[in-house]
Amino acid sequence: MGKGQNMGPLGNAGSDKFLDRRECLTKSALISATLLAFNPFHLASAETYAPNETAPDILWQVNRAEDPRNLRGVELGHVPQLKAPDTVKAGEPFEVGIIVGKNLHEMVPVHYIDWIDLYAGEIFLYKIILTPNFTQPISTVTLTLKTSTTLKAIEHCNVHGLWEGTKRITVT
Numbered sequence: 001m002g003k004g005q006n007m008g009p010l011g012n013a014g015s016d017k018f019l020d021r022r023e024c025l026t027k028s029a030l031i032s033a034t035l036l037a038f039n040p041f042h043l044a045s046a047e048t049y050a051p052n053e054t055a056p057d058i059l060w061q062v063n064r065a066e067d068p069r070n071l072r073g074v075e076l077g078h079v080p081q082l083k084a085p086d087t088v089k090a091g092e093p094f095e096v097g098i099i100v101g102k103n104l105h106e107m108v109p110v111h112y113i114d115w116i117d118l119y120a121g122e123i124f125l126y127k128i129i130l131t132p133n134f135t136q137p138i139s140t141v142t143l144t145l146k147t148s149t150t151l152k153a154i155e156h157c158n159v160h161g162l163w164e165g166t167k168r169i170t171v172t
């Protein structure tokens with residue numbers, strides 16, 4: 001490259017020379033293929049989500065604790081724990097804490113909680129989306145109820161699927 005010549009954004013010499021369409025598409029395809037081949041998140045998610053006949057049942061249903069007061073095994077790290085008063089006054093704001101797992105679930109790129117939803121009965125209330133490494137599967141939201149209901153938190157683990165935890169709230 002001679003003195004005074006500029007490098008274009010993709011390394012072509014000369015500011016007046018641009019990639020033609022075919023060359024640009026070829027380079028884009030090569031870059032995309034390289035990123036897909038070496039992206040560990042892509043590989044992990046493909047293995048995790050690929051439907052097959054040997055996938056365990058927990059990946060095909062909403063999982064619940066057999067005995068919510070005595071969590072066991074995989075339940076310990078996955079059943080959402082709802083922290084809220086048993087009784088609240090109608091129309092009066094109160095806080096609900098949501099923690100994924102009696103033993104807090106890990107948040108590493110190959111195994112993490114990617115979202116948590118909260119419902120009052122069948123009514124959707126709230127959603128948080130989480131990022132591994134940077135966040136923890138813990139949240140607090142302020143609610144106001146008019147009638148008694150069962151709060152239901154559903155979370156999704158990228159390895160172990162959907163898990164539900166509930167708490168009855170009585171409104172006086």
Ligand SMILES: [Fe+2]
Nearest residue numbers: 111157159160
């Ligand atoms: Fe998990």
